[in-house]
Amino acid sequence: MRKKRAQEPGKTQAGKVTLGMVAAASGVSPSTVSRILNGSAVVSQEKREAIDRAIADLGFVPDPIARGLAGGRTLSIGVITQAIDSPFYGVALRAIEEELTRLGYSALFVSGNWDANDEARCVDLLRARRVDGMIVLNGRLGDQALARLAGEMPVVFTGRQVSGANIYAFDFDHFEGARIATEHLLSLGHRRIAFIAGDPIHSDSIERLRGYRAALEDARVTYEPALVMQGNYQEASGLAACTRLLDSGAPFTAIFAANDQMAFGAAVALYRKGLRVPDDVSLVGVDNLPAAEHAIPPLSTVHQGAHELGRLAALSLLQLLAGKVPTDTLPAPRLVVRDSTRAVGR
Amino acid sequence: MRKKRAQEPGKTQAGKVTLGMVAAASGVSPSTVSRILNGSAVVSQEKREAIDRAIADLGFVPDPIARGLAGGRTLSIGVITQAIDSPFYGVALRAIEEELTRLGYSALFVSGNWDANDEARCVDLLRARRVDGMIVLNGRLGDQALARLAGEMPVVFTGRQVSGANIYAFDFDHFEGARIATEHLLSLGHRRIAFIAGDPIHSDSIERLRGYRAALEDARVTYEPALVMQGNYQEASGLAACTRLLDSGAPFTAIFAANDQMAFGAAVALYRKGLRVPDDVSLVGVDNLPAAEHAIPPLSTVHQGAHELGRLAALSLLQLLAGKVPTDTLPAPRLVVRDSTRAVGR
């Protein structure tokens, strides 16, 4: 058991089966073995079989590090998420990992922490690791930096609409999601519907506010700024926003929170004031987090398929890598009615 | 903008600043530059300065891939988690990433899915990627496989007590955590305390059951098997277990769920039957997930520092890598009283 990992130059790791050994065992050159591995040339049936046998016999596994250095590919994909422990993105990361692993790639996850500088550092780190491509989830990268990056490798971007060669971007229809959530409340007879908004630095926050207003307008309900409170997508901000709302004295019968996390926070504020959901106020969120189903009461919300998001991101990047142009998009948001919403005054 | 990543052998990537260029610019050999980078030899002040300047001027960043191939180190650490989207481990992964990044390492996260085969595949994948060490969070790896792995590289293991050269393992005190949770309920006057257990395949489940029984015994309360329901640490299992409990007709005034996720599920079962927490039944969990604070009602629970866990895992692995013997352990579990528990019959 040697702790030292140092090795003399040229000394092969003990027990390591190399491509050269496969070549020797099957009586061909390393080049030929390499070509079989990569499918980069037609090889005679006979040699192919000999090589396959040797690979199986020796238990050869190609070394991704060496492949990376020699071939310029590492079979690894950089994934920049804002926080690896986000309840929403966690599900997406899971899906990305599943798809990538299934297709022989590895994912390198790094957290951008909703900070442009951190994100730039993530890009540098990933670049140094020679990832074959990057997936940026809801990043803050500027258009310039993004274009530069796409000049080096394919990039998939979520949460923003950008286009260009080597780039694929897609997003949920945040406007529509917010619209149907609000419409749901309106259809239950609510007229005084408060809105807890997300951080306006994100375009999705703006879209959701627009969706809320559009639904109101469609129902000829006057938009009331006093019913809109600012949050930042975190639970605590939902709690604070709802508390401010309550303290303001403005009457309302329902709350639409721009995401489930803020809805959970709002529920706590209501609970603290002795108000019950949905008896006293109806509450609806967006995201359909795994936790929404097991909240008290189970939360009505708009399903945004995080799993779909991750899957689509991984698949489109692989298409880009293969020189194809992805075209798939995310499914439309859909309302999930649970127990937190009820007809007004019932 | 070239999509093709192919490169002739020997053709350097455009714009890539290499160690050789730094050497040329500072008038020394590549070996010397390498030694400075790695601190592997004393170099004269004069050359050191020239090299530092050249590195800064050219913006040289060492290539981890090449370093890995040549030096046998990749500065990357494999992290096997059971599910990257776990609310509990998510926090730990975050901490691992933070510490590792801070110290110049990268984390490669893979999910074992609570499955021994998947986990073995994760190990192979990570080995092929030549990680310098591995962190296995609550793995199912057998003792043999673990010892073999530790023969190749340092390993940090959580959720199990194992020891050996190149291995560091630590765990929470699950027994004590369960004991203080139960004691809390007992101190509030509860005597008929139901227990929703975790999957007995995990040693922590067994420890928690033991802790529950020990507290009961200390208080001279008879252990009642009819009040113990089996779960699997997921929300849905807590819901199902609590429903079975309710349907069984066995009287109880409090529930201790072996983790917060099952406590959330149990709360839903109670809610569905029209029972209120804590008015009708008190509820306590274990973990202190971020969501516990924003549950309705905010959940009393036992804090298990997931962040601490991740931090300690990363730091101990780095110590192992440096040839040191880690000795730090996790802080003791501590009770966090919120709104879901109340004195019986009050």
Next chain:
DNA sequence: CTGAAAGCGCTTACAG
């Protein structure tokens, strides 16, 4: 279809 050769960007014994 296939091999010999050069090269990826580093590291490290070896020999001053």
Next chain:
DNA sequence: CTGAAAGCGCTTACAG
């Protein structure tokens, strides 16, 4: 203290 050289395990133009 420092350099020249060999080597890590592959890939890919080049030349049959």
